[in-house]
Amino acid sequence: MVCEKDPLVQKITDLYDQISTLDSLKPSKDVNMLFTQLVLTCMPPTHIDVTKLCKKVQQMRSKLIRLCGEAEGLLETHFSTILASYDNPLHHLNIFPYYTNYLKLSQLEFNILTKHCSNVPNKVAFVGSGPLPLTSIVLASFHLKTTSFHNYDIDPSAKSKALRLVSSDPDLSRRMFFHTTDIMDVTNGLKEFDVVFLAALVGMDKDEKVRVVEHLAKYMNPGAVLMLRSAHGARGFLYPVVDPWDLRGFQVLSIFHPTDEVINSVIIARKFPMPKHCSAEHPVGPMKLPNKCFDIDMLNPLLNHVNLMEELDIEDQLL
Numbered sequence: 001m002v003c004e005k006d007p008l009v010q011k012i013t014d015l016y017d018q019i020s021t022l023d024s025l026k027p028s029k030d031v032n033m034l035f036t037q038l039v040l041t042c043m044p045p046t047h048i049d050v051t052k053l054c055k056k057v058q059q060m061r062s063k064l065i066r067l068c069g070e071a072e073g074l075l076e077t078h079f080s081t082i083l084a085s086y087d088n089p090l091h092h093l094n095i096f097p098y099y100t101n102y103l104k105l106s107q108l109e110f111n112i113l114t115k116h117c118s119n120v121p122n123k124v125a126f127v128g129s130g131p132l133p134l135t136s137i138v139l140a141s142f143h144l145k146t147t148s149f150h151n152y153d154i155d156p157s158a159k160s161k162a163l164r165l166v167s168s169d170p171d172l173s174r175r176m177f178f179h180t181t182d183i184m185d186v187t188n189g190l191k192e193f194d195v196v197f198l199a200a201l202v203g204m205d206k207d208e209k210v211r212v213v214e215h216l217a218k219y220m221n222p223g224a225v226l227m228l229r230s231a232h233g234a235r236g237f238l239y240p241v242v243d244p245w246d247l248r249g250f251q252v253l254s255i256f257h258p259t260d261e262v263i264n265s266v267i268i269a270r271k272f273p274m275p276k277h278c279s280a281e282h283p284v285g286p287m288k289l290p291n292k293c294f295d296i297d298m299l300n301p302l303l304n305h306v307n308l309m310e311e312l313d314i315e316d317q318l319l
């Protein structure tokens with residue numbers, strides 16, 4: 001059990017105390033400084049397993065994740081608004097402080113996707129795209145250049161802000177679509193997608209995340225791929241952690257835990273064909289995976305900035 005006496009937890013708690021008393025989480029010198037310190041504190045590999053926190057620290061973690069999510073949304077809105085003032089917003093994406101992180105995360109996700117899927121997806125859904133849909137923009141611009149992207153966000157302001165960014169680009173404006181809706185209200189439309197990306201901030205705690213995943217399992221096409229973002233170690237204080245056994249209805253193919261400045265872990269899973277003895281209402285849990293030993297998967301040597309990835313063997317989940 002990890003409790004508040006742990007030095008790392010004490011440092012995170014101290015930052016939480018300062019962040020939670022800020023008047024606003026809109027970008028400012030103080031907000032930027034505190035969140036930079038928080039990310040640098042949580043980034044290094046650590047012994048901490050956030051599933052083994054004492055109650056008090058777990059409660060702090062839940063609140064901290066929500067504060068991080070709110071700040072991320074405000075940061076993206078802030079820079080989306082600035083970018084909208086340019087004639088060609090997509091030519092100035094590098095003004096966003098975490099643009100390089102998105103380039104690396106999208107490259108990582110593309111590498112993982114192509115490692116497990118031989119065909120280029122025709123239609124991709126991004127759930128939780130936000131006012132600055134960088135993942136879709138980067139994937140569509142550099143990796144999946146013939147794929148159409150349907151971006152879903154519950155926030156009514158996200159669609160107009162995102163459209164403003166892509167409308168000046170003749171290619172992306174034809175391939176990127178935006179929908180204002182709670183993903184829980186999208187049902188049969190989910191069947192159209194070869195790949196569904198689920199943003200880290202959709203489902204801010206375990207129960208919410210599992211509800212979203214179960215909804216996707218119910219309506220996604222059998223054989224379609226789900227790409228999720230999770231967190232590992234102390235990075236679990238910044239984002240919700242997705243456990244493989246939360247992914248009922250999917251075969252978990254692999255999990256990658258970056259050890260560099262790419263914060264999110266990436267999970268790829270495939271909705272398996274509906275076995276005879278189960279139905280959409282009663283999906284089957286994660287199935288037995290190929291038994292792989294601990295497997296260091298060196299990605300494309302051109303990506304030497306993306307450190308050695310840990311491809312963890314997933315415990316067989318008995319139904």
Ligand SMILES: C[S@@+](CC[C@H](N)C(=O)[O-])C[C@H]1O[C@@H](n2cnc3c(N)ncnc32)[C@H](O)[C@@H]1O
Nearest residue numbers: 128129130132133134135153154155182183202
């Ligand atoms: C801040 S963005 C981060 C995604 C980031 N822009 C990217 O490209 O990876 C996360 C978004 O998820 C959206 N969101 C949260 N819950 C959702 C839900 N149930 N359905 C659709 N969107 C949701 C929020 O409104 C927020 O805009």
